Amino acid sequence: MLFRRCLCIIFLTLASISSLFASSYGTIFSETRTDFRDESIYFVMTTRFYDGDASNNTQCWDGQSYNVGDPAWRGDFKGLIEKLDYIKAMGFTAVWITPIVENASGYDYHGYHASNFSKVDHRYESDDVAFEDLVNAVHSKGMKIILDIVINHTGNFGESNLCPLFKRDWDADQSNIDDCMVPLNASEGGLLPSNYSDLESGKQYAARLSKMKNTPDENGQKQNYDSHNYWHHYAQFNWDETNRWWGQIAGDCVDLNTENPAVYNYLVQCYTTFIAMGVDGFRIDTGGHIPRLSFNKAFIPAFKAAAEQYKAKRGGFPFYMYAEVCARYSSIWYREHPNLSPLYYTWKESQEYDWDDNPESWNTIVALEGDKCDTHTNHKSVQATATADLDNKEAQPISNNAFLNGNDYHTPDYSKASGLNVIDFTVHHNFVDISSAWNVANKDNDKYYNDATWNVVYVDSHDYAPNGAPEDKRYSKGTTAWAENLCLMYTFRGIPCVYYGSEIEFKAGSTIDKGPNIPLKESGRAYYGGYIKGSINVNDFADYSNASGNIAQTLNHPLAKHIQRLSQIRMAVPALRKGQYSKDNCSGSYAFKRRYVDINTDSYALVCISGGATFSNIPNGTYIDAVTGDTKVVSNNSLTASCSGSGNLRVYVLNTNKTNAPGKVGVDGKFIYGSSSVNIPMPTWDGSEEELIEEPENPEDPDEPTVDPTRHEGEQIVFFEKPNSWGSQVNAYVYYKNGSTVQINGAWPGNKMTSLGNNVYSYLFPEGTIGNPSDWYIIFNSGSQQTKGDPGFICKNGAYYTVDGEDHIVPLSPVGINSVSENSPKVYATNRNIYIENADDENIMIATIDGRILYSGKQTIIPVSNSGIYIVKIGEATTKVLIK
Incomplete structure (x- = not known):
């Protein structure tokens, strides 16, 4: 009998241990994963992440001399599938990838210059891997995939179904524009002139752009080429005014008429194809250059309907959408204009506006360059919102959806929510350190979002770093600053998002992007694949074994381990993922409380970062710290948490009737620990982490122009x-x-x-x-x-x-070319324009230092896009000019 009792005790103890393991963070996460706030996002530029198929590697048309051995189109779908286990081992539950539709521009590896929205670009694919295979592979890992989409613009090479200018020969050399881009003239179903291939590059650009937005063509004539008004024809705009909704933001970004039903119906049709494949959400590029009214009237309802139709492909999970409403500004109101601010896009319209859904309704309007199409119903309505909501901050709606009522969770009111969420640019711009971000993420600001718990939060990206970091370079304020920032991202309101490589401070301090004017390997968009070579067995999110090669070293970086621990803690505590928050009665460091309640869950947590805190007027009960396992029984409505070390934190979780505290989650590391920091050595990679595919053999490009050494007054x-x-x-x-x-x-x-x-x-x-x-x-x-x-x-x-x-x-150069006489040609530059005087009707050619001809003709004022040295040839005379 005694033996049987002992045996029963042993069995009961084993059952209890089994139950403990079954309640691990992974199980808690799977049982409480209900919407996209539960996710953490890893953002990759597909072409720069991992190369799984060398046969589809190719250079862009531009920048080739900088990228020898490192083709801009290097990573691919196959490589991303191979390294999903790495992303999962880090603890990320979702992956956001850059746009995938066919692109055409001089530097299009990023995917934001569409030429055919209806097809996937072949350069991502392999014989045995298409995009849908990637979607299925992501889902097979229990992960979700966010697809970056562009609806604001195309590139400047037309669009195959809206304005066919070229036939793309996918069997040709994709790095050679003359081989792969076959011009289509009228006899071939296109719109380009028959002599297009013989035109100078400047006139080629004019020929293309005129067919898209009625600008002067190759002959300097304006005609109504875009008779359906598929693109906006407005010429000038200001980043800080509402005319940015219909102005062209860059030479490679020709602004689509998103108020034209023919256009938005086509875009919705194309992107619904990917919803049908099972993508879990969209990140919408350049959303701030599209009127909110166009989102609310056209895009959001259509995407939501498609998502509902194909929800089975996502396992029934809700579809998530968030927009990039770029606002590089420190306060919540961008330039004090509500309708240019990210928060504005999270709301429905406050009044009804007329809208015409007839796809032929624009066909009778003739709009040459500079015309706004003011006569169309949709544009008039957009113009009305531009006026009504430009400066009227007091009239903007507010919400308490993100805030606790004392300690109590309340059901959010989403009746006025647009259904579109946003990247939190205010926090991003202030994320130079935790203190600056903390000071803007507060109740006074967050009330202007419909619900700030749905915001996507990141430190830096493929475009920008925080203000003062500096903005144009990958974040380089140090590992400790990163650790603190990540603690806030993973525990406070919003969905954390990390740009690839940040887990090892990859390319910290490097210029994020300078187009084809610097090598990609020296930029913030460098190839990452060498750091994740090797193998790994993944058991669950942030749970892996048997890692080998460089991937093992990368995963063991102190910051990578920090992210893994934060991922585990966040998954174990539903309140940290989708809880409402309060900073009230939380004294000390960066301290706050969060709570989330639904029919099966009641999760309440007290958090402090980089220092201790005292929490007052809290519910009595048993609290267990997810970092140390420390238990505190509260009977006087107050809890004091001790915490030391920058980047350390405490997460005291209340045992409730529905949800028990998970206990200690994960193992201590360099930043998150109980009594003492754990020394984690820096990785020792094998030396191949940044290797090129091939070593450059020819030191000089035979087509590279030769420039005599010259210097100018004031230069060093x-x-x-x-x-x-x-x-x-x-x-x-x-x-x-x-x-x-x-x-x-x-x-x-x-x-x-x-x-x-x-x-x-x-x-x-x-x-x-x-x-x-x-x-x-x-x-x-x-x-x-x-x-x-x-x-x-x-x-x-x-x-x-x-x-x-x-x-x-080298002597100082005189002003002018080869002569300083009064009538000699003179070249100078200011405000991104090159000016030529006394050219005497000579042909003028402008080229970049690596040999790309930007202009050839007889204009005497030539705009250029980027700073740098340019070659100027006037007749037979050559000089160079510096654009600062």
Whole structure:
């Protein structure tokens, strides 16, 4: 009998242990996963993530000399499928990927320059992997997929079904525009002139754009080519005014007429194809350049209807949509204009506006460039919202959907919600550190969102970093700052989103994007695949074993381990995922309380980050910390949590009738710990993490224009003539010694120099470079080769160097070309325009330093898009000009 009792006790104990494991964070998560606030998002640029099929690799038409060995189109669907286990091992439950439809532009690897919305771009696919295979693979991992879509614009090469200008030859070399893009003239069902291929590049652009938005064509004539008004024809706009809703934001982003039923019906039809495949949501690009009325009248209802029709493909889960309403501004109201602010898009209209759904209703309107189409019903209604909601902040609706009523959760009122959520640009812009983000994420601001718990929250992205980080570079404020920011992202209101590589501070401090003017491998969009080579067995989210190779090292980075622990804690506590919040009666550090209640769940949590806190007027009961397992029985409505260390936190969870506290979740690490920090060594990768596919062999592009070394008044510039044996990328490393080494232009190997042709390179010091060049030393280098070091050559402004040292000083160039007589041609630049005087009807050619011809003709004012050095040829005379 005693033996049987002991046996029963053993069996009961084992059953209890089994029950404990069954209640792990993974089980809690699966049982309480009801809407998209439960997810955490990993954002990847598909082409820059992982290469699963080398046969579809290709360069873009532009920037090829910068990207030898690193084709811009490198990652693909097959590679992403191979590395879903890595994303899941990190703890992410959803993946957001960049747009997938066919693209056409000089630099289109990112997917935002559509040429055919109805088809997937072949460069992502493999013989055995299509997009639907990726969707199915994501779902097989228990994950969700967000598809980035563009409805605001196309590229400038037409659109196959709205304005056919080219036939794409997918069997040709995709890196050669002349091979793969076959112009279509009228006899071939297109709109381009028969002599298109013989036109200069500037006139080619004019020919294309005129067919899309009625701008002057290749002959300088305006005609009603876009007779259906598929694109907006308005020419000028301001980022800070409502005319950004119908203005063209960039040369490669031709603004679609989103108020035209023929256009939005076509876009909805195309994107419904992907909803039918099972995508779980859309991230909508450039949403702030589309009127909210167009979303509320056209896109949101149609996408919601399609999502309902195909919900079985998502396992019945709700479809989620969020828009990029870019607002690089520190306060909640962008430039004090409500209808240009992200929060505005989370609401339905406050009054009824007329709307015409007839797809032929625009066909009778003739609008040449500059016309707003003011006569159409839909545009008049949009214009009315532009006026009504531009400055009237007091009239904007407010909501308490995100806030607790004391300690109590209340049912949110979504009757006025638009159904569209947003990226939290206010928090993003302020996320230089946790303190700045904390100060703007509060009740006074969040009441203007319909429900801020649905906001997507991130620190940096493929476009921007927070203000002061600085904005144009990947976040580089250090690992501890990252750890604190992530703690807030994973426990406070909103859906956390992490840009690929941030888990190891990949490319921290690198310029995020400068188009084809810098190598991708030096940018914030560099290829990541080398860091995640290897194998892994994944048991659940943030639970893996048997990792090997570089992927094992990457997953063991202190910040990566931090994200894994935060993921586990967030999954274990429903309140952290979708709870309402309050900062009231929470004294101390970054302290708050959250609660979520539904028919099966009552989850209540007290959180403090980077310091302790006292929580007053809270429910009595038993609280267990998810970080340490510490138990506190509260009987006086007050709890004090001790917490030390930046990036550490405490999450005291109340045992309720419906939901027990999970106990300690995960293991201690460098930032999140109980009594002491755990030392986690930095990764030791195998050296192949940033390897190129091939090494460049030809140091010079034979088509690269040759520019004589010149310098201008006010410039700090040096020149170097490299040996033939050196590679094509040459760097200049500049420093001086003042007890220790002070680096003038960054760590070794310094900055990339600009090729001028004939093995000659220049390095122009940025404006604001401080110091006395005569005290500096300079070392030129290329890979393993360099000029003499310790200390190097003395740096002199305007000096021309060889491997033997200074050769001569390049004299200051006179104003003009080859002559300083009063009537000689003169070139100068300001405000992103190049001005030519005294050209005497000579042909003018403008080219980039890497040989791309931007303009050829006889205009004397030529706009350019980017800063940098440009080659200017007037007749037979050549010079260069600097755009700052």
